[in-house]
Amino acid sequence: MIQLLYLGNRLSKHGFNATTIETLGPQLEQEGYVIHYASDQKSFVLRLLDMLRAVFVYRNHVSYILIDTYSTTAFWYAFFSSQLARLFSVPYLPILHGGNLPQRLQRNPFLCQLLFAHAYQNVAPSGYLKHAFETAGYSNVVLIPNTIExxxxxxxxxxxxxxxxxxxxxxxxxxxxxxxxxxxxxxxxxxxxxxxxxxxxxxxxxxxxxxxxxxxxxxxxxxxxxxxxxxxxxxxxxxxxxxxxxxxxxxxxxxxxxxxxxxxxxxxxxxxxxxxxxxxxxxxxxxxxxxxxxxxxxxxxxxxxxxxxxxxxxxxxxxxQLDWEVVKEKWVELMGRSEE
The missing domain is CATH 3.40.50.2000 (Glycogen Phosphorylase B;)
Incomplete structure (x- = not known):
């Protein structure tokens, strides 16, 4: 049974729109993956600390860490969490979301190299981001589109x-x-x-x-x-x-x-x-x-x-064509098939 740690903004209970962590996570659970989550803390600092705590706590229990990765302030969640994962040699997969991520690659090439070059794979939900990352020199990018049921x-x-x-x-x-x-x-x-x-x-x-x-x-x-x-x-x-x-x-x-x-x-x-x-x-x-x-x-x-x-x-x-029943096979191919 494959265990995962999923880091992202679980803030719908605070009145925000549900993000990918609250849709993709349950879909993966339906396929038999055991998932631990962080974080639903509303404060930026507390959320970051909760994510870092989760990386430390689950470092020896999970096969992969999924990280929702954005281009603006939330970029720092992904950056610091990924570097802690590297310290403990836990494979991590940034899931690329921000439409402005190509600009982040240009503005902060060194930080982005630390984050994205050492990822197990960078998961691009669009051909746009896959192309942008490959153009920037990253070869470890896989296209798995956003999905709906x-x-x-x-x-x-x-x-x-x-x-x-x-x-x-x-x-x-x-x-x-x-x-x-x-x-x-x-x-x-x-x-x-x-x-x-x-x-x-x-x-x-x-x-x-x-x-x-x-x-x-x-x-x-x-x-x-x-x-x-x-x-x-x-x-x-x-x-x-x-x-x-x-x-x-x-x-x-x-x-x-x-x-x-x-x-x-x-x-x-x-x-x-x-x-x-x-x-x-x-x-x-x-x-x-x-x-x-x-x-x-x-x-x-x-x-x-x-x-x-x-x-x-x-x-x-x-x-x-973007239905979960179609797209889920790409996740299984990437992380392996879990069993109920």
């Missing part, structure tokens, strides 16, 4: 498309939530009945900033706060188009979920997005921050429902 996402076939927009993400500056407000304001010039629902918890104060911005423009927006996947999945049935306004991204699970649910997606063309979405085939892509282009894309789908329907159908077919 497709049976949990009932596909709704839409034949007409009203100007009802859905945005699902944590409220943070890098995800550019104010752009969604600008899109709604412009869209209302053509469709006064246009509506926008924004789902997600606050991460850096951007929720209030976005609410204030909507008030300053005089547009009404439904802010739901954090919802469970099933709750926002039900909410999606009353919406027609999913918009993704981010400045940086890798392979956002919320976009994959929207595709699975049958919502046509319009997204900024940043980071790993072009590796996930193909313009005009399974989504519409616009430049970063291009409000007018996103508005035009919304109008295009409303006025061309056949195109929107075909695009949504193609998107569903695409994400079916």
């Amino acid at each position: 497709i049976t949990r996402y009932p596909f709704k076939a839409r034949i007409s498309f009203a100007p009802k927009l859905l945005w699902v993400r944590a409220f943070a500056g890098i995800y550019n939530p104010k752009m969604a407000i600008d899109v709604l304001a412009q869209l209302k010039e053509k469709y006064p009945e246009a509506a926008l629902t924004m789902v997600g918890p606050d991460k850096d104060g951007s929720l209030k900033t976005t609410q204030d911005y909507a008030n300053s423009l005089g547009v009404s927006v439904c802010f739901t706060g954090q919802l469970s996947k099933s709750e926002w999945g039900q909410l999606s049935e009353d919406h027609a188009i999913f918009i993704n306004t981010t400045h940086f991204d890798n392979t956002p699970v919320s976009v994959m979920e929207a595709m699975a649910l049958g919502l046509p997606v319009i997204s900024t063309k940043v980071g790993g997005i072009p590796y996930l979405l193909t313009d005009t085939e399974n989504a519409l892509l616009v430049p970063d921050g291009a409000v007018s282009a996103m508005v035009q894309a919304v109008v295009q789908l409303i006025e061309n429902p056949n195109q929107a329907t075909e695009m949504a159908t193609n998107a569903r077919r695409f994400v079916e």
